[in-house]
Amino acid sequence: MVLSSRWTWDALILALFLGAALLTGACWIHPPLGLTPGMWDEPLILKPGETIPVPDPKLFTSLDRLLVTTVKVKPGDHLWSLAKSYGTTWDSIRSTNKLDSVTLSPGQKITIHNHKGMIYRVGTGHSKSLQDVARLFRQDPTVLAMINGLPGVSLLSGEFKSGEAVFIPNSLLKFPDYILPVGWGPFSSKFGVRFHPLLKYRRLHAGVDMPRPYGTPVRASREGRVIEAGWNGHYGQLVIIKHLDGVTTWYGHLSKIRVSSGAWIKQRQVIGQVGSTGLSTGPHLHFEVRGRSGRPLNPRKYLQ
Ligand SMILES: [Zn+2]
Secondary structure (H helix, E strand, O other): OOOOOHHHHHHHHHHHHHHHHHHHOOOEEOOOOOOOOOOOOOOOOOOOOOOOOOOOHHHHHHOOOOEEEEEEOOOOOOHHHHHHHOOOOHHHHHHHHOOOOOOOOOOOEEEEEOOOEEEEEOOOOOOEEHHHHHHHOOOOHHHHHHHOOOOOOHHHHOEEOOOOEEEEEOOOOOOOOEOOOOOOOOOOEOOEEEEOOOOOOEEEEOOEEEEOOOOOEEEOOOOEEEEEEEEOHHHOEEEEEEOOOOOEEEEEEEOEEOOOOOOEEOOOOEEEEOEOOOOOOOOEEEEEEEOOOOOEEOHHHOEO
16 A cells, blocks of 8 residues: 555545554544534543553644643653644643643643633532533633533533533633742832931832742742842842743842752742841841743732
């Protein structure tokens, strides 16, 4: 047999894939609107703990219908590269897998689908009708039924049981991007131009001050890499973390530094302790957020 055209190759790959899927009975491949009905009429439901064979990522980008699989992260994979190969977005992968961290570890298993959106799984011990799910995500139940390949009758009586999954197009989870580096409490000095209590002149206060007891743990507001950890003039003992988008966060006047330059730090990881080193009138954390160009931004706009 001579396989001469691109089309023949694609058809062969698809046939092999479907053959394997039928044999294992575990594959999850579903039609969107009106494609070859009958062949794809299985509902989009993943049982808890179900395993899915890994098909060729090319299918994910070339076929319009919804495809879902699990992949094992290889060294060098990151959310952006996987999103590109599988025809989705990095925040879709993050939402579907509820990933707090944007960094992946080799060997980690993640669920991937094509299209932007997320897979919603019904919580343990609960069941939800298709209408309930649609209401939860402010979606049209008819659209949900179609993209998930559910039979028309599911609009009237469809029910998802504990652990079952539904694809929600264009819906994404919102993750807290910046967290307060010290526990909740007052801000003693705002961002902006102020009269400096020690320098005795007006100048830009490039961050916010949070007075806290001496020794209070200071946590990374976001994950990123430490680019500075040590003494820096008025800042005293300072840690600067550079994040994946190029933004930096600064933690000043620390009494102790718990990280070293070059280390990759997870969000909420303790990086040091509150102190009063440098130009300071008492124990507090001076916290800054700086844009890619180094321009100070108002941290209150980022802190949740
Ligand atoms: Zn300050």
